[in-house]
Amino acid sequence: MKQIIIATKNKGKAKDFEAIFEPLGFEVLTLFDVAPDMEIEETGSTFEENAVLKAETVANRLHTYVIADDSGLEIDALHGEPGVYSARYAGDHDDEANMDKALRNLEGVPTEDRTAHFTCCLAIAGPDVPTETVKGTCEGVILTERRGDQGFGYDPIFYVPEKEKTMAEMTPAEKGSLSHRGNAIRKLASDLPTWLQ
Ligand SMILES: O=c1[nH]c(=O)c2ncn([C@@H]3O[C@H](COP(=O)(O)OP(=O)(O)OP(=O)(O)O)[C@@H](O)[C@H]3O)c2[nH]1
Numbered sequence: 147m148k149q150i151i152i153a154t155k156n157k158g159k160a161k162d163f164e165a166i167f168e169p170l171g172f173e174v175l176t177l178f179d180v181a182p183d184m185e186i187e188e189t190g191s192t193f194e195e196n197a198v199l200k201a202e203t204v205a206n207r208l209h210t211y212v213i214a215d216d217s218g219l220e221i222d223a224l225h226g227e228p229g230v231y232s233a234r235y236a237g238d239h240d241d242e243a244n245m246d247k248a249l250r251n252l253e254g255v256p257t258e259d260r261t262a263h264f265t266c267c268l269a270i271a272g273p274d275v276p277t278e279t280v281k282g283t284c285e286g287v288i289l290t291e292r293r294g295d296q297g298f299g300y301d302p303i304f305y306v307p308e309k310e311k312t313m314a315e316m317t318p319a320e321k322g323s324l325s326h327r328g329n330a331i332r333k334l335a336s337d338l339p340t341w342l343q
């Protein structure tokens with residue numbers, strides 16, 4: 147089976163990648179498999195800068211092709227917060243505290259003003275090629291309480307009107323069919339055969 151390395155330590159993200167790449171015949175490896183000691187400080191101020199930083203750091207270390215994902219939630223009524231700080235909004239990778247903070251900051255905001263979107267920037271870096279990036283987005287509405295137990299991050303409060311479900315009420319495959327990550331991967335997919343032999 148072909149292997150693809152995702153420069154992530156987020157197990158929820160890894161599951162999202164597996165739901166999309168496994169049906170295409172790829173085994174998904176993460177930093178836990180290939181470089182568990184690596185901690186990359188995300189010093190960029192945009193999703194793109196952080197995705198490139200993560201992909202190039204790991205590609206330089208391993209001398210092979212690597213994909214990195216930098217992503218986050220932007221809430222319109224909060225002027226784009228939490229944005230690049232999504233993982234560390236209230237506590238470092240504390241999904242429950244992060245959701246509580248978003249809900250608190252949106253208290254009293256009516257449904258029609260609770261619009262938000264997820265963005266996913268993917269960077270693919272390799273030893274002898276310029277790094278490429280692609281972006282995918284997904285539009286939704288922030289609920290007032292959690293619904294569903296799938297996914298990760300803000301999925302239980304991110305409602306997708308077309309599906310009448312939160313992302314946490316979808317299977318991994320259904321989330322992948324419309325998510326910011328799925329949309330970014332589909333843009334990248336046409337390049338994959340030449341990048342990853
Ligand atoms: O509900 C969600 N559904 C998603 O599909 C999703 N995608 C991103 N996010 C949020 O944005 C942060 C990314 O930050 P991030 O790109 O730095 O990743 P991370 O730090 O979690 O892992 P790594 O890949 O850097 O190792 C994550 O932690 C989450 O809070 C999501 N929340």
Ligand SMILES: [Mg+2]
Nearest residue numbers: 156188216233
């Ligand atoms: Mg991170």
